Amino acid sequence: MTVDASGHAGAAGKAGGASLEFRGVTKRYDSGVGAPGAVNDLSFQVPAGTICVLVGPSGCGKTTSLKMVNRLIEPSAGEILLDGVNVQSQPVTALRRRIGYVIQQVGLFPHLTIGRNVAVVPGLEGWSSQRQRARTQELLGLVGLDPRRYENRYPNQLSGGERQRVGVARALAADPPLMLMDEPFAAVDPIVRERLQDEFLRLQRELAKTILFVTHDIDEAIKMGDLIAVMQEGGRLAQFGPPDEILAHPSSEFVARFVGEDRGLKRLSLRTVADLRVEKMGRPVGLPRFTPGTKLRDALAILLVADTRGGIALDEGGRPRGLVTVDAIASSLTDDPPARVGA
Amino acid sequence: MQIVAATIQWLADPAHWQGSNGIPLRLGEHVALSGLSLLLAALVAMPLGLWIGHTGRFSWLVVSSANAWRALPSFAVIGLLVPFTTLLDPNLGFILYPTLIAMIVLAGPPLLVNSYQGVAGVDRDLVEAARGMGMSERQILFDLEMPIALPVLATGLRSAAVQVIATATLGATFGFGGLGHYIVLGDANQDNGELFGGVVLVAALALGTLAMFVLLERRLASPGLAPRTAG
Incomplete structure (x- = not known):
């Protein structure tokens, strides 16, 4: 795992992703300044291979920002650069085929089998049917769906969680360097959502795509994001940075309120027992034991x-490493940002 | 019961199954002219309806044409056309053109309305997903919207076909031929066997056409479109 300039561990540097940059991007609507969905002079950079989460209250322009990347919406001013090239200078269908797109409603084609749904973009790109089929089977396996069981089913025979997995597989089909995900896990129940999030983060560690991810849920943003862009009403960028920095140093009253009074606790969910400086211990009996990955x-x-x-901090081999105390946990918040917690 | 017996007797008479006024020839006339009208109407109305459904433009046209259609009595349409078509040709302008035009005109609206509704009814999130994946507008229409709208398109074709068959029957009053000819002739000759024989044949043709479209739809529509619960 590499660590980028922000001190945040990501998969930057691997070949999977493209860099993304917003430069003074503005979208005005006729209904006037501050219209829902409008975006005001948005600028930020997403390094290749990282997940950037756009988070904010409804109407703050986060979905508009996302759709300006694949040009479902055209900006009124400013430019969006994908690997340094303005997206508006590229033929729109070719551009979109290089960008994976996952939406909350999934949008699987009801008249096609799961296999053919996954193969939509490879089909548009003119892959041979043999190559399409091989890719489909690989991807279904990757998202945890047995190809033999699912390939020939139709979307209406799947549960919400299964459909969302297919949605992710479909977006990955042509191996795009950038993925746009618009509240992809919002429509499933909390337990399924957590599992999908964990699986997706595990997948991302291998694939190292650049991902722009929209959510209104700050906890999801903290969990999924290498970088978080907090947006506020009027489509303005309130703060941009790694999750720990935003939780530790909210730049405004709005951000502090948005991330919540419990932002200290949220920061603890970004750290694991492995990050903790443990105290020496004597001969502990009957204390709780924590694996290194425990948040x-x-x-x-x-x-x-x-x-x-x-409690007792265990090392990778399950041997006691030292003592974990409430004080030690509390003081960890004054330390440097930790390496990113993966799923 | 007398009518039933007379009808059966008329239908069973081998003499009625041959010659220039025989059932096969009249049936052929009816089917050929209905098919031709349906085809011509579909060539105009369906692309128009699909386009309006896809773009959402001019949808008021669909609504007003649907309303006009419900208000139009077929027989009046044929009658109103006669003075104009006879100017073109005194003979065919009376026996052929008015009925043929009425068939085409009356088949248009159900085709237009169903093509429009079928496509406009496709979930817009789905269309946006397709667009976001890099499908062209043409591909969205042909590979997404039309296959999903297929059951609705089939329903439109079905009601237009029945409409056309019914209108052709009325045209017999003007000498159009077809199976309606027996009804007109049977009525004039006070021959109940012939009159109701014609009625039975027209009904059988309409029902057969319905059945054919239902089977066609079942064959063509994706099994994924059938309502089903997640399993």
């Missing part, structure tokens, strides 16, 4: 409930 937020909750002065 500090969960460790804290367990300690508070267990009413003990500490």
Whole structure:
């Protein structure tokens, strides 16, 4: 895993993604200044291979911003650069075929089988049917759906979670360097959503796509984002940075309110027991034990409930490494930002 | 019961199944002219309806044509056309053109309305997903909207076909031929067997046409379009 300039571990540098840049992007609507969905002078950069989450209240222009990348909406001013090239200078259908697109409603074609749905873009690109089929089977396997069971089914025979997996597979089909995901996990129940998020992050660690991800849910933004763009009403960028920085130093009253009073606790969910400086211990008996991947937020909750002065941090091999205390967890928030927590 | 017996007797008479006034020839006339009208109407109305449905432009045209269609009595349309078509040709302008034109005109609106509704009814999120994936407008119409709209398009063709068959029957009053000829002749000759024989044949043709379109739709429509719950 590499660490980018922000001190944030991402997959930057791998070949999977393209860099994305918004430069003074503005979208005005006839209904006037501050119209819902309008975007005002938006500028930020997403390094190749990272996930950037656009988050904000409804009407803040986050979906508009996303759709200006694949030109479903054209900006009134400014430019969007994909690998340094203005998206508006490229033929629109060719551009879109190089950008994966996942939406909340999934949008699977009801009259096509799952296999043919996944192969839509490869089909448009003129791949041989043999190559399409091989790719489809590979992708269905990748998103956790057995190709033999699912390939010949129709979308109306699948559950919401299964359909959303197919939606992700379809967006990945032609191996696009950029993915646009518009509230992709919002329509499924919380348990399925969490599983889809975890699986997607695991997938992303291999694929290292550049991803622009829209959500209204700050917790999802913190979990999914290497970078977060907090947007506010009027389509203005309120703050841009890694999740830990936004939680630790909200740049305005609006951002502080939006990320919530519990932003300290949220920061703990970005850290694991492995990041913690542990204290030496004597001979602990009957204390809770934490694997290195345990999030500090969960460790804290367990300690508070267990009413003990500490727990045992285990190393990768399951051997005790030292003592985890409430104080140590609290003081970790003053440390440098941690390496990114993956799923 | 007398009518039933007379009808069966008339239909069973081998003499009625041959010659220039025989059932096969009249049926052929009826089917050929209905098919021709349906084809011509479909060539104009369906592309127009599909285009309006895809773009959303001029949808008021669809609404007003649907309303006009419901208000139009077929027989009056034929009668109103006669004074004009006879100017073109005194003979064919009476027996052929008015009915043929009425058939085409009356088949148009159901084709137009269903083509429009079928395409306009396709989920807009789906269309935007397709566009976002890089499908051209043409590909969206042909590879997404039309296959999904197919059951609705088939319904439009079905009602237009029945409309055309019915109008052709009325045209017999003007000497149009077809199966309506027996009804007109049977009525004039007070021959119930012939009159109701004609009625039975027209009904059978209409029902057969319906069945054919239903089968065609079942064959062509994707099984993914059938309503089903997730399993």
